[in-house]
Amino acid sequence: MGEENLAAVLHAAEDLRLEKWPLPEPKENEVLVRMARVGICGSDVHFLKHGRIGDFVVKKPMVIGHESSGVVVRCGKAVTSLKPGDKVALEPGVPCRHCSYCKEGIYNVCPKVSFFACPPTSGTMARYFCHPEDFCFKLPDNVSLEEGALLEPLAVGVHSCRRGGVGLGSKVLVIGAGPIGLVTLLTAKAMGAATVILTDVVEQRLEVAKKIGADGTLLTGKLNEEEIVKQIWNLFGGDGPDVALDCSGTEPGQRLAFLAPKPRGVAVMVGVGPPEIKAPLLSACLREVDIKTIFRYCNDYPAALAMLASGKVNVKQLITHNYKLEEALQAFQTARSGVGNPIKIMVHCSQ
Template sequence: MAPTKDNLSAVLYGINDLRLEQRPIPVPKDNQVLLQMEVVGICGSDVHYLVSGRCGPFVVEKPMVIGHEASGTVIQLGKDVKNLKLGDRVAIEPGVPCRLCHYCKTGIYHLCKDLFFCATPPDDGNLSRYYVHDADFCWKLPDNMSLEEGAIMEPLSVGVHACKRANIKIGDVCLITGAGPIGLVTLLSAKAMGASKIVITDVLDVKLKMAKQLGADYTLKIEKNMTEEQIVKKVHELLGQEPNVSFDCTGVESCVRVCVSSTGLAGVVVLVGLGKIEMTLPLTNALIKEVDVRGVFRYCNDYPTSIEMVSSGRVNVKPLVTHHYTLEDSLKAFHTAKTQEGDPIKVLIHANPNWKPS
């Protein structure tokens, strides 16, 4: 399919300044493919860039096409591309490393110092009609998976990577703080990998209801007047024991503290949410219990696992999708994600102008 001249793109110029504008249609390099973009999800980091101009240490300093949770259809091949063909539907892994440095060569390419990552300043994202990407970071979708599911492989891969970092195994007992999209995909991943009991916390009933639907054994609503000690005690009461693995999916200091304090002897705390640079944590507590504290930064070699989990039916991500918008309505989509009107979990934007609501 030959591209049209329409490459409408969602470009972030600054705080609360998101504009739709035409951009040139990119030309693929020899190792790249040109994609007709299909579905792009709104991530929490996208919202941070919109409302704050930054996410953690990453700061928007010039106009940037937003979006990185995406799927597309291959419409043009670079001359060296062998792993894909025209018409293939793919999930796009947004981080492309240099492939040459020590980190790439030792298998942790996501920590590459020269990593290109969609919609992380200064790199443009893919919320547009057309986008080029390195072919080896485009993962072909099985016939039984939809393009919407393909876009959700990005957040699911975060949950998969978090569970791999925790070495989740059959019988593990887990605490997850935060039932937003990342907390929920961590829940799905942990259950698929064998966790026997999971309690998940949040401040919103609607998110806890979704967590229960997705397989959480227990949910705990955090009230404003609850102390950390009360939360830890309630976690232990619900599980009937201390969790041996805790995941913080909020980045909120108090939640990280709860995870460290809740986790049992020789357990693991995995930090998934990106919060402020410095926190005050009960590390002596972790030291005495020999609790490992491990960080998570995106994913690495996790897309194939995520795709297999969904295609095999072990993980169902469809309930996460609550809202659909066209590319022309991107500003409305971001308003929904920003204000949480209508209780969104995952907001999807359909970039293909031929998309029709089902």
């Protein structure tokens, strides 16, 4: 290949460096991928700022990035479904495949899952990366590498809507209009939701939501909780939504997910919030609201890819900034500063 494996390596909080990383060699069930596009996620920025997320602590240098796509350049001897030249999206979480959770098909909660850019596992913001064949998804000709990288956040939207039971005719509230809230909006509409309304404390985010298909929005920054719930019910015609998905990862957002659904509705905790919150549990109990949680995704990449290939979902409209791998430090500065109102920042690891 004749090319160094340049990578964006996180050494500790506030210590992200561009440096040469060892060139990987594929095992018999793996493919070597020349990375093409890697999106920057909020969790990447959190690791950069704090050096940890909960119990996951950066203790040694780690390549960052987990929303990724690339082109296969070499295959291990046992690989049968992929060949050099195939465009692929990489699902970041690889489980043990042997525990009871894996055998039951809920591999996202496998206790031994290895996830890109989640210590101690390195991520994909590099020139080259090796990954198991069965967690690489071949992209059809009409799905771009940019779209392939965005399969990862889209899979979160798919998993969230599936957990919430979103379907034909559903009335859906999405709390938080950041990248995950926006892909959840796109997913809910693709799954047949009749009405999807988004809330946020930032007007600019809600303007984006309107442009990509939201049926209504509510700016909540200056309203108290009781007023917010009342206005949400008014927006849904006097009744609460069937499903409320908190994509904000904040205590106010999670409380709203408990309070907003109609009786026998569903509240889904999507965003990663504080370890403990003060929740209006009695209110939810009196309306028999089902409370569900999500952790990443599981068996959702195929559905997400089908949404892209069919044209039912357009994620390209979420990409606001593009940087070369050599500009990764600048890309992360844009992500953390918010200058230019970034939604999804894409790093081009190769042309």
